[in-house]
Structure formats: structure tokens, C-alpha cells
Amino acid sequence: MExxxxxxxMIGILIVVILIGNFMLKSGNAVSGGNNGxxxxxxxxxxxxxxxxxxxxxxxxxxxxxxxxVRMYLDESIYGCLRSFTVPAFGVKKYLKTPEDYVEFVANxxxxxxxxxxxxxxxxxxxxx
Numbered sequence: 001m002e003x004x005x006x007x008x009x010m011i012g013i014l015i016v017v018i019l020i021g022n023f024m025l026k027s028g029n030a031v032s033g034g035n036n037g038x039x040x041x042x043x044x045x046x047x048x049x050x051x052x053x054x055x056x057x058x059x060x061x062x063x064x065x066x067x068x069x070v071r072m073y074l075d076e077s078i079y080g081c082l083r084s085f086t087v088p089a090f091g092v093k094k095y096l097k098t099p100e101d102y103v104e105f106v107a108n109x110x111x112x113x114x115x116x117x118x119x120x121x122x123x124x125x126x127x128x129x
Contacts, residue, residue: 044065044067044068044069045068045069045070045071046064046065046068046069046070046071046107047071047073048062048064048070048071048072048073049072049073049074049075049099050062050072050073050074050075050078050124051075051077051078052075052077052078052079052082052122055121055122056122056123056124057078057082057115057122057123057124059124060123060124060125061124061125061127062115062124062125062126062127063127063128063129064107064126064127064128064129065107065128065129066107066108066109066110066128066129067106067107067108068106068107069104069105069106069107070104070105070106070107070126071102071103071104072085072087072102072103072104072115073096073099073100073101073102074096074099074101075099076099081117081118081119081121081122082117082121082122083095083096083097083117084096084117084118084119085103085115085116085117085118086115086116086117086118087103087105087113087114087115087126088113088114088116089109089111089113089114089126090105090106090107090108090113091105092105092115093118107126107128109128110128110129111127111128112125112126112127112128113125113126113127113128114126
């Protein structure tokens with residue numbers, strides 16, 4: 001049985017796409033700031049656990065202090081695309097597989113910011129005071 005060159009090219013391209021996708025999913029734990037990935041803040045850690053209610057994050061509005069390190073968890077009620085958690089204003093994008101996984105960033109600017117799933121289906125508001 002002879003294998004065509006086009007079939008081999010397609011298999012090679014498929015393998016490359018899978019490897020790149022796997023790398024991107026594993027490296028999706030970005031941290032805000034230009035501190036070479038280090039989280040620098042006031043030393044205070046604010047731990048927040050989000051649940052799911054009516055197919056959205058609950059609580060839907062979260063308040064934190066400016067300068068604090070924010071550590072956000074997703075509990076076991078959250079499933080689907082809502083596990084792919086983002087806070088774009090702080091450079092956060094990570095798939096949280098389990099309730100023990102979390103994202104961490106420094107709330108280094110005041111204002112109201114959106115957090116969401118990667119598809120934008122589940123959303124919420126982060127208020128930094």
C-alpha cells in the first residue's frame with residue numbers, strides 16, 4: 001500500500017497544530033504586569049471563590065483593594081467554557097481544571113473591570129477601590 005505525499009503533509013500539519021494547541025493551553029496562566037511573571041503587591045492576598053448561578057459567575061460583582069494580590073478560584077459548580085477564565089485588563093487568561101486551581105494577579109489600578117469566560121458567555125465585574 002502506497003501513501004501519497006499529500007496525506008503525509010496533512011498528518012504532519014495536524015501534529016503541529018495539536019502540539020501548538022497543547023502548548024497554548026498549558027501556558028495560559030498569564031500574570032499581569034511586566035515583572036517577568038512575578039506578582040508584586042502590598043502583601044495582602046484577597047481570595048475569591050466564584051460559583052455558577054443561572055449559567056453565569058456568582059457573585060457577579062467582586063470588590064477588592066487596589067494594590068492587593070487577588071487570587072480567584074472557581075468552585076466545583078462551574079463547568080464548560082466558564083472554566084476558561086479571563087480578566088483582560090490584568091492580562092489573566094487560564095483554564096482552571098479543578099477547584100484548587102486559581103489565577104493570581106495584582107489589582108494595581110482602580111476602576112471597574114470585566115472578568116469572563118474565554119467565549120464571553122459568563123461575565124462579571126471586578127471593582128478595584
